[in-house]
Amino acid sequence: MLILIANEKGGVGKTTIAVNLAAMCRLAGKDVLLVDTDRQESANTWAAMRHENEVKPSITCVSKTGKVGYDLVNLAGKYDVVIVDAGGRDSLEMRQSLAICDTCIIPIKPAQFDVWSLSRMAGLIREVAERTERPVNAMAFINGASPNPSVRETQEVKEALKDYAELFPTMESVVTERIAFRKASRDGLGVTELHPSLADAKANLEMISLYQEVFHEKWTTK
Numbered sequence: 001m002l003i004l005i006a007n008e009k010g011g012v013g014k015t016t017i018a019v020n021l022a023a024m025c026r027l028a029g030k031d032v033l034l035v036d037t038d039r040q041e042s043a044n045t046w047a048a049m050r051h052e053n054e055v056k057p058s059i060t061c062v063s064k065t066g067k068v069g070y071d072l073v074n075l076a077g078k079y080d081v082v083i084v085d086a087g088g089r090d091s092l093e094m095r096q097s098l099a100i101c102d103t104c105i106i107p108i109k110p111a112q113f114d115v116w117s118l119s120r121m122a123g124l125i126r127e128v129a130e131r132t133e134r135p136v137n138a139m140a141f142i143n144g145a146s147p148n149p150s151v152r153e154t155q156e157v158k159e160a161l162k163d164y165a166e167l168f169p170t171m172e173s174v175v176t177e178r179i180a181f182r183k184a185s186r187d188g189l190g191v192t193e194l195h196p197s198l199a200d201a202k203a204n205l206e207m208i209s210l211y212q213e214v215f216h217e218k219w220t221t222k
Contacts, residue, residue: 002076003083003214004101008124009117010088012107013143015042016181017210018085023190024211026057029222030080034061037068037097038087050188069096076100090124098128098136105214106168107143107175108161110153115160122167140164141171141210147178173210178203 005018018034025032036043047061064071076082084101086094098104106121108114125136140161145154154174161170180200184191191203211219 001081002101004097004104006086006094007106008090008121012109015085017107018083019046020190020207022059022083025081027221032081033079035084036063037093043085046188053188055188068093069100099132104138106140108140109144110157122164125167138168139171140168142174144177145174147176171213173213175206
């Protein structure tokens with residue numbers, strides 16, 4: 001299964017979602033490969049930190065740029081799950097990944113700038129689908145939502161996403177901005193791997209919900 005985490009808009013938390021899903025896949029007993037196509041190589045840095053800290057289970061991460069399509073197809077046949085972390089811009093890597101992925105997950109920040117960028121992502125998906133004569137199976141979800149229940153931005157962005165429902169329907173899962181994600185990432189961990197003294201039950205539940213919606217299966221550790 002080839003999962004692409006992508007958005008033409010930067011700063012929406014793609015790498016955070018990619019590494020957390022990769023960690024959860026490994027904990028669930030899946031053979032997973034993390035592919036970093038962003039030239040900033042944040043996912044690769046996370047994986048290197050995981051290796052340095054001798055975190056188990058280990059996660060393999062490779063960097064791929066340029067014409068990545070052929071390599072991704074080959075890699076997808078060797079792993080249970082390949083998770084591709086795309087850079088925050090329209091790129092050859094993103095276009096080729098969109099053309100071959102099984103599912104594209106689009107994180108959306110609940111902010112006006114991100115709403116304005118939706119039309120560009122929609123245009124990119126339409127163009128790839130027309131060129132390949134193959135629909136892109138894409139879904140959007142709210143990432144980095146405010147933990148303050150009085151803030152209405154999340155609901156406002158969900159309303160805006162309805163205009164793009166034919167291209168990328170909105171997932172039920174919402175991931176909130178929480179410090180636990182930063183604590184986990186700095187040590188090469190996913191939030192579900194944090195020591196109980198640092199763990200955030202709400203962050204865990206949100207990621208479990210997202211995992212189960214992406215993979216259509218209950219998340220259990222092996």
